[in-house]
Amino acid sequence: MSETEPQHRYNAVLAGQIERRWQDRWQESGAFHAPNPAGPWAEPDKVGRRKKIMIQDMFPYPSGAGLHVGHPLGYIATDVFARYQRAAGRNVLYTLGYDAFGLPAEQYAVQTGQHPRKTTEENMGNMRRQLRQLGLSHDDRRSIVTIDPNYYRWTQWIFLQIYNAWYDPSAGRARPIGELVSAFESGAVPTPDGRAWADLSDEERRAAVDGHRLAYKSQSPVNWAPGLGTVVANEEVTAEGRTERGNFPVFKRNLPQWMMRITAYADRLIDDLDRLDWPESIKLQQRNWIGRSSGAAVRFAVDGSDHSIEVFTTRPDTIFGATFMVLAPEHPLVDAIVPSAWPEGTQGAWTEGAADPQAAVAAYRLATSRRSDLDRQTDGKVKTGVFTGAYAVNPVSGERVPVFIADYVLMGYGTGAVMSVPAEDPRDWAFAKAYDLPYRRTVQPGPDHDEDSAFTGTGPMINSSNERISLDGKDVGDAKADVIALLEADGTGRGTITYRLRDWLFSRQRYWGEPFPIVYDEDGVAHALPDSMLPVKLPEVADYSPKTYEPEDADSQPESPLSRASEWVEVELDLGDGPKKYRRETNTMPNWAGSCWYELRYLDPANEDVLVDPAVEEYWMGPGQGDGEGVVADPGGVDLYVGGSEHAVLHLLYARFWHKVLHDLGHVSSDEPFRRLFNQGMVQAFAFRDSRGYPVPAAEVEEHLDGERTTYTWQGKPVTREYGKMGKSLKNVVTPDQMCDEYGADTFRVYEMSMGPLDQSRPWETRAVVGAQRFLQRLWRNVVDEETGAARVVDDEPDSATNRLLHKTIDGVSRDYENLHFNTAVAKLIELNNAVTKLDAPPRAVMGPLVQMAAPLAPHIAEELWSALGHSQTMTDEPFPVADPQLLVDDTVTCVVQVMGKVRDRLQVPPGISAADLEVLARESEKALAAIGDGQIRKVIVRAPKLVNIVAS
RNA sequence: GCCCCCGUAGCCCAAUCGGCAGAGGCAGGCGACUUAAAAUCGCUCAAGUGCGGGUUCGAGUCCCGUCGGGGGCACCA
Structure with missing residues (x-):
């Protein structure tokens, strides 16, 4: 620092001192502690009759790399909003915890050769330090951490709730598993093989019940990533068939794994999106991911066999155009229908040169299995397949159609079989062309349609009639309904809905995650542990690293690190029938588990008896509370949830699912976890x-x-x-620490908020930060004398123009804060401050409200100036200034007089002037008359008091 | 290939209902302070809204087309 600089100039050093002082005071006084209406922290007097608001950032992962200036963007925005809401009189719940289990933490620990708990805690400590210096107004008592056994005890408890529940489709909700037994007994729910419940053995009963649990263990195809050493969920696999984390190849393997029956909630997860205030793009991604499509399931009998093939189609109307069928190569029926020799009329191209159908099918299956998912998808348009030698019968037209297998039909969707309608489906068209199969148009293409391609548009039906039905001339919608009615009457098909969504693979072969509260008895039967045995703590182990393999080693076996902890795995427990030996489940939960419900624990983190006190949940998140007041069909939830759009279908879908289960089981009143979602943009560089x-x-x-x-x-x-992006490898990282050192946290906050609209990505520009600093320096100088440190404000009333500007600013800034338009709020504050700078002396009556308005953005300097203005208390709970509506209108306004849309004159008129008076004035304008010249006035548009447009010719 | 978002001064961005294109910041220029420089302060310059049509008395704003940038989905039957 130069010696010539004034002693009381607001520079980085002074800012730093002020910031640390206020951060300490806020912490010591618990300034941001939000009172609860009930539960262990009940302070009903403090809650009072205030309206509440719950503001939340997405759960951060404490990364080893530390934060760069992009990370706090959302945190600063929510802090500004939270501080504004407090000043506006609301009871604000605002905190931040840490999502600290999971792969990145574990990988970082393995890389550095340290225990994940150690590295995770160090990283968290560093992140807490980085965030504390920004002055975020979090309720620090509520900062929960997922790796804390007191927290994951409840994660395990929720798992047991889900495990001990089933989805009752007739009620449209989850119910306790005990009620399933009654439903089996009464016959309301059929047993797996249709026998009476009373006739089932204990083992059969257990299997029947297990088959309905919302958390269940299944032996089904899962995504195994040898390079990562664990299985992952569908949502964690990219379109290229690789893991989202680490980019390792994924192989489908049949492995016993824990699943979550999220598919039971598919309809509610789609339908309830309509009740959420979320960005449309995120809703669309969730709808796409769930992928609900309605159509028909249709059975085609296999010619000369007892078997029939069920297909799913969204276009039952085109059934008369189904000229062949295709099954997925893995389809279980293939072996049963393949004949020993090629039938009469088999075309050469169909056989791929094989001597008989069985050889052809075997060869094709082998070729398919050798292709990775990546190949199958990138080869895209090239269609391959082979004739099975079998024919099926079209249930409507009675036509015999050849049955193929081809890898463009996926076993994982619908029924794994399609009726192929080349004329109306581009994929079937491509296959038909490759294998010389016929097509028949059943929808009349428009005149512009290229005859050498499928027609997917709408038009009248053609070539679609037989003795029992005629679709010809009908539109597609009616034709669908008619075909479905016919199929249902015949018993050969029915209207149905399918989903792209699969059940959620919930177990991982990892150390650093929540253990399952599950043990197996000597017969390998799973038993849930009672609540009294929670938490099941993660044991200390010598080797916590996952067993990984060559990324391409598809035949390798997953191995849980916990399985090596034999002292922990082998336990003797009394689960009600005396002490017995059990083996613990050695998989752990995915890192999504902890973030699926954390918003609920923020509400009541000290509660030992329940996950959240019902009255506390009702107050903070219940339907109709806070921003949900007066909203039709309000689902409740967090009032504002801010985070990046990258969690569109992972965290946000899983959290909604868990919340709905907890809602169904009566643990929470809200139907959705996050009422309003806002995606902040990225800071790029x-x-x-x-x-x-x-x-x-x-x-x-x-x-x-x-x-x-x-x-x-x-x-x-x-x-x-x-x-x-900003990153180490690009050598363009700028950190909040640097900004705090060089400018101070308030300057950094103001700069981040002024860069542009919150939802937009924007480039970081360090040299522009000085603009925010100059603003705060000017603000400072308008209150404090730089040389003496004394207050400069005067008690004279501000002049009328300044006073009007003040009230316009109050009005505009309040609305900007309310709408998260922080960039324009900053601009308005700078404008007012600049106006005060030009005055001879800054009036106290302006600087007081200005400091209050700046406080959400720059809280430390604001507190300091608030003190300098003579206040002894923190301004946290000081009411936000209110604009006087009378001062929002000017004495006179400028009215523009246009002629043919071009501005020709400006008039000073009173704001309340009538349209008729204004028109008279405008018609008298000499400049306007000159512009009209010889022309005729045809029409005069008057928008009093701002504009008159004279239309002349 | 399909869907969504965005194009306004050199740069980041403003602009209620369609109604005077400019609120704010950066950079640039000039000046003040300084022995000098930095910092600071004051003044100032700057685009007709990517492009082409259309609707309208009037379009940055609405519609169609097109180009550029960003994001999502991608054999889902």
């Missing part, structure tokens, strides 16, 4: 590469204006600029 393509430190690059062009150099040598 420029990166620079030298002539060899290596990144150079972005902070050291110099910019040159070279005539029209801008060029960049590093150490005198030219470099090229690119735009993207």
Whole structure:
């Protein structure tokens, strides 16, 4: 620092001192503790009659790399909002915990050779430090951590709730498993093989019940990633068939794994999106992921066999155009229908050169199994397949159609079989062309349609009649209904709905996760542990690293690290029938588990008896509370949830599912966890590469204006600029720590909020941060004398223009805060502050409200200035200024007079002027008359008091 | 290939219902302070809204087409 700088200038050093002081005071006084109406923290007097609001950021993962300036964007935004809401009189629940189990934490620990708990806790400590210096107004008592046994005890408890529940489709909700037994007894729910409940053995009964649990163990095809050493959920596999984390190849393997019956909730998860205030893009992604489509299931009898093939189609109307069928190569019926020799009329291309159908099928299956999912998908349009030698009978037309297998039909969707209608389906068309199969149009294409392709549009039905039905001339919708009615009458099909959503694979072969509260007896039967045995603590083990394999080693076996902890695995327990030996479940839960319900624990983190006190949940998240007041069909939930859009179908879908189960079982009143979701944009950054393509430190690059062009150099040598994410490898990381050191946290906060709309991505530009600092310096100088440190404000009433500007600013800034338009709020505050700067002396009556308005954005300097203005208390609970509506209108307004839409004159008129008076004035305008010239006035549009447009010719 | 979002001064961004294109910031220019520089302060310059049509008295705003950028989905029957 220069010696000539005034002693009381608001610079980084002074800002730092102020910030630390206020952070300590806030913490010591518990300024941001939100009172609860009930439960262990009940403070009903403090809750009072205030309206509540719950504001929340997405659960952060404490990364080893620390934060860069992009990470706190959302946290600062929610903090500004929370501080504004407190000033506006609401009871604000705002906190931040840590999602600390899971793969990244474990991988970081393995890399550094340390225990995951140690690295995770260090990383959390570092992140807490980084965030504390930003002055976030979190209720620090509520900062829960998923790895805390007191927390994961409840994660395990919720697992047991889900395990001990079944979905009753007739009631449309989950019910306790005990009620399933009654339903079996009464026959309301049929047993697996239809026998009476009383006739089943104990074992059969247990299997029947287990078959309905919402958390169940199944032996089914799962995504095994040898390179990662664990199985992963469908949602964690990319379109290229690789793991989202680590980008390892994934193989479908039949393995015994825990699943969550999320598919039972498919309809509610789609339908309830309509009740949520979420970005449309996220809703769309969830709808796409769940992938509900309605159509028909149709049975085609296999010619000369007792078997029939069920297909799913969304276009039952086109059934007369089904000229062949295709099964997935893995379809279980294939072996049963393949004849020993090629039938009469088999075309050469259909056989792929095989001597008989069995050889052809075997060869094709082998070829398919060798292709990875990646190949199957990137080869895209090229259709391959082979004739099975079997024919099926179209149930409507009676036509015999050949049955193929082909890998463009997926076993995992619908029934794994399709009726192929080349004329109306591009995929079937491509296959028909490749194998010389016929097509028959059943929808009349438009005149512009290219005859050499499928027609997927709408039009009248054609070629679709027999002695029992005629669809010809009908539109597609009616035709669908008619066909379904016919199929249902015949018993050959029915209207049905299928989903793309699969059940959620819930177990991982990992150490760093929540253990399952499940043990197996000597017969291998799973038993749930009673609540009294929770938490099942994660044991200390010598080797916590996962067993990984060559990424392509598809035949390898997953191995849980916990299975090596034999002292922990082998236990003797009394589960009600005396002490017995059991083996613990050695898989752990995925890291999504802890984040599926954390918002609920924020509400009542000290409660030892229940996961959340019902009255507390009802108050903070219940339907009709807070922003849900007066909203039709309000589902309840967090009032504002801010985070990135990358969790569109993972966390946000899983959390909704768990919440709905808890709702059905009566544990929460809200139907959804997050009423309103807001996706903040990304802070991106420029990166620079030298002539060899290596990144150079972005902070050291110099910019040159070279005539029209801008060029960049590093150490005198030219470099090229690119735009993207901030990251170590691109050498363009800027950290909040640096910003706090160089400018102070308040400057950093104001800059981040002023960069642009919150939902937009924007480029980081360190040199522009000074603009925010200049604003705060000017604000400071309008209250404090830089030389003496004394207050400068005067008690004179502000002049009328300043006063009007103040009230307009109050009005505008309040609305901007309410709508998360922080960038425009900053601009309005700067404008008012600049206006005060131009006055001879800053009036207290303006600076007081201005400081209050700036407080959500720059809370530390605001508190300091608030003190300087003579207040002894923190301003946290000080009511936000209210605009006087009378001061929002000006004495006179400028009315523009247009002629043919072009501005020709400006008039000063009273704001309340009538349209008729204004028109008279405008018609008298000399400038307007001059513009009209010889023309005739045809029409005059008057928008009093701002505009008159004279239409002349 | 399909769907969604965004294109406004050199840059980041404003602009209720369609009604004077500019609120704010950065950079640039000029000036003040300074022995000088930085910091600070004051003043100032700057686009007709990617492009082409249309609707309208009037379009940044609505509609159609097109180009560019970003995101999502992608054999889902």
